[in-house]
Amino acid sequence: MKKITVIGYPIGHSLSPVMHNAALVEVGLDKEFIYEKLEVLPEDVPSFIEKIRNREIYGSNVTIPHKKAVHDNVDELSEEAKLVGVANTIYFENKKVCATSTDGIGCLKALQEKGINVNGKKVLILGAGGAARAITFALAQNSAHTIVLNRTIENAKELVMEVNEKVNVNFEFGSIMEIENHLNEVDLCINCTPVGMSGKSEGETLITTKQFVNAKKDLVVMDLVYNPLRTKFLENAKSANLKTVDGLGMLVHQGAVGFKLWTGKDAPIEVMRSALKEHLGL
Numbered sequence: 001m002k003k004i005t006v007i008g009y010p011i012g013h014s015l016s017p018v019m020h021n022a023a024l025v026e027v028g029l030d031k032e033f034i035y036e037k038l039e040v041l042p043e044d045v046p047s048f049i050e051k052i053r054n055r056e057i058y059g060s061n062v063t064i065p066h067k068k069a070v071h072d073n074v075d076e077l078s079e080e081a082k083l084v085g086v087a088n089t090i091y092f093e094n095k096k097v098c099a100t101s102t103d104g105i106g107c108l109k110a111l112q113e114k115g116i117n118v119n120g121k122k123v124l125i126l127g128a129g130g131a132a133r134a135i136t137f138a139l140a141q142n143s144a145h146t147i148v149l150n151r152t153i154e155n156a157k158e159l160v161m162e163v164n165e166k167v168n169v170n171f172e173f174g175s176i177m178e179i180e181n182h183l184n185e186v187d188l189c190i191n192c193t194p195v196g197m198s199g200k201s202e203g204e205t206l207i208t209t210k211q212f213v214n215a216k217k218d219l220v221v222m223d224l225v226y227n228p229l230r231t232k233f234l235e236n237a238k239s240a241n242l243k244t245v246d247g248l249g250m251l252v253h254q255g256a257v258g259f260k261l262w263t264g265k266d267a268p269i270e271v272m273r274s275a276l277k278e279h280l281g282l
């Protein structure tokens with residue numbers, strides 16, 4: 001049995017096995033592959049990469065906090081991973097351990113399937129971590145103007161300076177305290193922080209209903225958090241009659257890229273989505 005993993009530390013929260021194992025059954029590869037969670041300590045990332053090299057493990061997804069370490073330790077990076085500076089998918093090709101970044105394309109596809117094209121749009125990104133980084137680069141490559149707001153303003157500055165230089169855009173940055181100043185000028189607002197996630201911050205939100213009421217009338221609001229799927233952030237946006245996009249579509253689409261790299265088969269998107277919804281009790 002070829003083993004595919006998702007590595008992180010901790011890794012208990014990951015829903016990737018649910019959707020990938022359902023996808024393997026659908027395409028008739030569940031006797032050949034199995035997808036499992038694997039907790040890997042930060043100091044063990046290089047030895048994990050050796051396991052991919054010697055084919056003990058066939059491929060992997062990568063989550064917090066290993067995306068940078070994987071980027072820095074594999075043999076070869078895709079153009080996307082080189083640009084973004086982090087990697088979330090590892091695969092083996094031409095006798096080399098390779099890695100790519102699929103969060104940016106996953107986010108854009110999740111928006112596209114809801115009829116939202118970012119080209120020419122003004123976007124507010126909340127957060128400047130790994131997911132925000134991949135999405136901000138994807139927005140730069142797809143002609144959207146972006147403002148990145150973050151709790152630690154230096155991290156927003158660092159990200160925006162890097163994107164501006166590498167992709168030749170003129171993105172802006174600021175403090176998360178400035179959200180209200182921007183809500184009536186943007187077309188799309190994406191929460192790329194874990195605020196609202198199950199556990200410590202469930203029920204919390206970076207934007208209140210009152211603030212959403214004063215936003216641009218056709219603002220689209222997206223939350224990357226998918227557990228719970230209906231976050232307070234999205235509930236508040238809905239109460240202000242704004243269109244919302246939850247984190248499930250991105251989870252499926254960022255995973256679909258890896259599925260194709262590992263198995264050579266197109267990912268069964270709807271089967272993956274249904275498996276996740278069933279798991280979440282929806």
Ligand code: NAP
Nearest residue numbers: 127128129130131132151152155192193194224247250251
């Ligand atoms: P990360 O690299 O740890 O970055 C977290 C970001 O959130 C940082 O900018 C951090 O600000 C900010 N932040 C953390 N706690 C905050 C708080 N209490 N108030 C305000 N800002 C706060 O995490 P990530 O990998 O980017 O992931 C972010 C979220 O997206 C997670 O919930 C993750 O599960 C989700 N995600 C979803 C998908 C999907 O497919 N739907 C894919 C990737 C990630 P500082 O710089 O100040 O620390």
